[in-house]
Amino acid sequence: MDxxxxxxxxxxDGKPNDGGLHNGAHAQWVFALTGGVNVSFPQASGGFSIPAGGLFISADVQGTSALGHRSLWAAGSIFIQAPFPDGVPINHTVVFEGGCEGSPKM
Known part of the structure; x- marks a missing residue:
């Protein structure tokens, strides 16, 4: 990470923080240390929830996604954004489009 x-x-005020519709600033890891986040996409149905202790890769940077995503963080959440060196995501294979079976819901 970089x-x-x-x-x-x-x-x-106990209200969630609506990050609004945006592209990721970098291709990066996002670690939810406390709280959690709901992420949705304007051009696709569904989305996913990440609870405290969870992580995901955000790679919908400008140029790869026209509209990006919307993130709704729970009040009191603490998270870490860790960009990939040189903006290049790790070599990986997508095995499933969506959340893992049995993932806790926020």
Whole structure:
């Protein structure tokens, strides 16, 4: 990883933080340390939820996705964004489009 950043979502009013529709700033790992996130896509049905302790790869950067995604973080969430060196995701194979069976729902 390269230049990781920790982000804290305030818990002042108990309301989730709506990141709005956006592209990822970098191809990166996203680690949910506390709280969790619901991620949805305007051009696809469904989405996924990541609870505290979960992680996902965000790679819908400008140029790969016209509209990006929407992230709704639970109040009090703490997460780490860790870009891939040189913006290149790790070599991987997609084995399933969607969340894992039995994944906890937020």
């Amino acid at each position: 230049n990781a950043l920790m982000i804290v979502i305030p818990n002042d």
